[in-house]
Amino acid sequence: MIERRGYRLNHSDDHIKKKEKVCFLIPGMDAGGIENYLLRFLQFHDDRNWSCTVIARNEKTGDLTKEYEKLNVKIRYQGVGYANPIKWYKLYQHFKSESYDTICDFNGNFGGIPMVLGKLAGITNRIVFYRRSSRAYELTVLRVFYDNCLNKLVSTFSTKILSNSQHALNVFFENGATYNGQFKIIPNGINLESFRTKYSKEEARQKMDIQLNAYVLGHVGRFDPAKNHKMIFAVAAELTKVIPNIRFIFCGKGTDGDEFIEATQTYGIKDRCHFLGLQDDIPMVLKTMDLFYFPSVTEGQPNALIEAMIMGIPILASQIPSICEIIPEKFHDDILIDPNDVSASVKKIMDIYTMRFEQVSLEEFMKRKFNANKNFKLFENEL
Incomplete structure (x- = not known):
């Protein structure tokens, strides 16, 4: 020794x-x-x-x-x-x-x-x-x-x-x-520090050339059948009839491609859309939104939806098992819907738009549940 x-x-x-x-x-x-x-x-x-x-x-x-x-x-x-x-x-x-x-x-x-x-x-x-x-x-x-x-x-x-x-x-x-x-x-881990943004909603919209007085409905997800973009297009087409200043943001792989843009043209909503494709600064994209709409037909545990809630953005999402699992049951009726029901989705969005019920905020709950320090440590321990 x-x-x-x-x-x-x-x-x-x-x-x-x-x-x-x-x-x-x-x-x-x-x-x-x-x-x-x-x-x-x-x-x-x-x-x-x-x-x-x-x-x-x-x-x-x-x-x-x-x-x-x-x-x-x-x-x-x-x-x-x-x-x-x-x-x-x-x-x-x-x-x-x-x-x-x-x-x-x-x-x-x-x-x-x-x-x-x-x-x-x-x-x-x-x-x-x-x-x-x-x-x-x-x-x-x-x-x-x-x-x-x-x-x-x-x-x-x-x-x-x-x-x-x-x-x-x-x-x-x-x-x-x-x-x-x-x-x-082992739940997903979100680094909360990376989801702080220096931009206000107005500043984020100016940087992304989005009207300051618009009602912005957004979605983050790759162009894939699982993400159910056709449902978003159909709902968007109906919403343009009742919300004159509504705009739609699409962010994710393939959402700036020709096929995607042509699909929005078919539904008559192309001029109301912002096609962002892959983006590095997701917090700034989310900051522009008034409502995050997520009608996926299948998911594992959707980071995009979790991140929107961590940013404090109102959400409307699919009532599928993997999403029900992360949302407290008492809020299911308010913010979860059948992912393929156009009329019910339009009605629910209008309820949120006109504030017919108290907005659900799950920001603090999600920050605790998906804290990276805790959940990534769990994974590291298994390695």
């Missing part, structure tokens, strides 16, 4: 601790719920004392590549395939050569194969994180069989199964309410 500059060193111990090595598998580098979640988690833990590799399954760069490159992580583009033993062997070789302590696959049931390969490679901590509450493909007999096989592999070869919602686990696993210690729910 020796002492040096206040430190006691025991030569019988490995006093220089090896960095933990963690590997994350995500669908790709394009902006999406999974990719954004992991990016925010890594940004929040940029001072981490563990080394990190991110594997993008689609083997291409994307919207978020540069953001990931700014972090102290290794990026690897490597497909896994659906039934490709060559790709499986290459991934096994990578796992074996890197000697990871933990692998975490964000691809739901498709994490089954990596869990098997991780087990064979001697990785002790093997995690699958479910962040969708529905399958992202049309089910056929063959796909159902394959999906069930992968699900069984996840159950058998993972050491932990995580989700951001109870509903997602109920969808993918039977007896969802009676899980053993293999399962855990």
Whole structure:
């Protein structure tokens, strides 16, 4: 035993601790719920004392590549395939050569194969994180069989199964309410500091060229059937008849593309719309809104909706299980609706517009429930 500059060193111990090595598998580098979640988690833990590799399954760069490159992580583009033993062997070789302590696959049931390969490679901590509450493909007999096989592999070869919602686990696993210690729910984490904006509503609207006296209905989400933009267009078309100064903001991947803009033209609302596409400063975008409208037909745990509530913006959202799960039940009738009922949605928005009932504010509740310090720590502990 020796002492040096206040430190006691025991030569019988490995006093220089090896960095933990963690590997994350995500669908790709394009902006999406999974990719954004992991990016925010890594940004929040940029001072981490563990080394990190991110594997993008689609083997291409994307919207978020540069953001990931700014972090102290290794990026690897490597497909896994659906039934490709060559790709499986290459991934096994990578796992074996890197000697990871933990692998975490964000691809739901498709994490089954990596869990098997991780087990064979001697990785002790093997995690699958479910962040969708529905399958992202049309089910056929063959796909159902394959999906069930992968699900069984996840159950058998993972050491932990995580989700951001109870509903997602109920969808993918039977007896969802009676899980053993293999399962855990970790809500999304929102860095509250990043959702403070220096702009007032008037300043934000001036910067984004939006009329100061307009009633602004907004939505943040990629152009995807799950986000139900056609419903927003149909409701918007009706609202233009009764609210002369109404304007609509669309923010998210694909919302500035030709197909999206042409769709608004079909509904006769193009001239009332602002097409923002991907934006870096989401708090400023949200600050312009009077109402956040979110009629998704399926969600895991929608960050965009949570962020709007954290900003104190009134919301109207889908009455689907994953959203019901995050909203206190006593407020369901006021702010949740059938995502495909145009007339009911128009009526509810008019009630909010004319202030026929007291506005519901869930700002403080959401700040507590989705605090990044708490929820990202829960995830870090699993790694």
